[in-house]
Amino acid sequence: MRNMLKIIKNKLEQGQSLVLVTVIASSGATPRGAGARMLIGREGRICGTIGGGAVEYRSEQIAARVLEEKTSMGHDFTLTKDDVQNLGMICGGACDVFFHYLSAGDIHTIRLCEEAEAQFQKGSNLWLLTQLGEKGRMGLYSDNLGFWGIPVSGERKLSRHPERLGDLFAEQINVSGRVYVFGGGHVAQELVPVLAHVGFRCVVMDDREEFTRKELFPGAEEVICGDLQSIGDYMTIGQDDYVCVMTRGHAYDTVVQAQVLRCRPTYCGVIGSAFKAAGVRKTLKEEYGLLEEELDLVTTPIGLNIKGETPAEIAISIAAQMILHRAERNGL
Secondary structure (H helix, E strand, C coil), X not given: CHHHHHHHHHHHHCCCCEEEEEEEEEECXXXXXXXXXXXXXXXXXXXXXXXXXXXXXXXXXXXXXXXXXXXXXXXXXXXXXXXXXXXXXXXXXXXXXXXXXXXXXXXXXXXXXXXXXXXXXXXXXEEEEEECCCCCCEEEEECCCEEECCCCCCCCCCCCCCEEECCXXXXXXXXXXXXXXXXXXXXXXXXXXXXXXXXXXXXXXXXXXXXXXXHHXXXXXXEEECCHHHHHHCCCCCCCCEEEECCCCHHHHHHHHHHHHHHCCCEEEECCCHHHHHHHHHHHHHCCCCCHHHHCCEECCCCXXXXXXXXXXXXXXXXXXXXXXXXXXXCC
């Protein structure tokens, strides 16, 4: 969404009108769930997808009409038996799509895109809010910004997953948590670009200069060369953060775990065998005094069991596990 907002800002400043197409609710076997988005201009789809197929094709046609009529609208794709072939979805599925018209040069939306980028750079929890009406506008909410851009009556508790709240659609588009990767070896070098591509904000730390060259980690927010026995001197890990431990040896893995588990991150994956994990757990408990509930935070061996062997395959298995953890944590 961050990149899409940058594109929206640029296109509006260039004098182009747009339609932001958003799935605001879905049920059954629809291609994409709530929060799926694509951006449409005069020449067709610019970026994003709501799942492809006939539904997306029909949505592009509706978006073209919205551009002509210059007014936002919603449309329900509700399936009957006769719709199955036409829409390419299993009978019983349905999705509610909102077509948000954005007029060329719209100062409010341009400012929203600028404020959203500022919040992304701060690493804030950030929600995009959409008023579902013909003249509805978009707004933002973050922990340090409050509600921005649209009036919101009363106290609204925003969920981690996309949802409709009356005439308002809210979607969290950024989370404050980072991924701290300890160890800059081959697996980390494969892992970080994948995680960055799917929206994780990565920080890499190693105590070896040759493994902390920034060019090794495309997409990383920060690469740190420092003492693994004093990681608190370089960062503060919180309960919204993820940790991947893949240093060059058991001793370093143990030292890192002894520090990060006390911070109780939402995820702590450690490379290694089940046999190794049992020994490390015993050491962490007896020598470092970690509690059982802290030790239970560890996922090891790290990653989903896809029988991967190469660094790239292992990185994919780790990224998949973290995507799953993020989705489950968000109530999806």
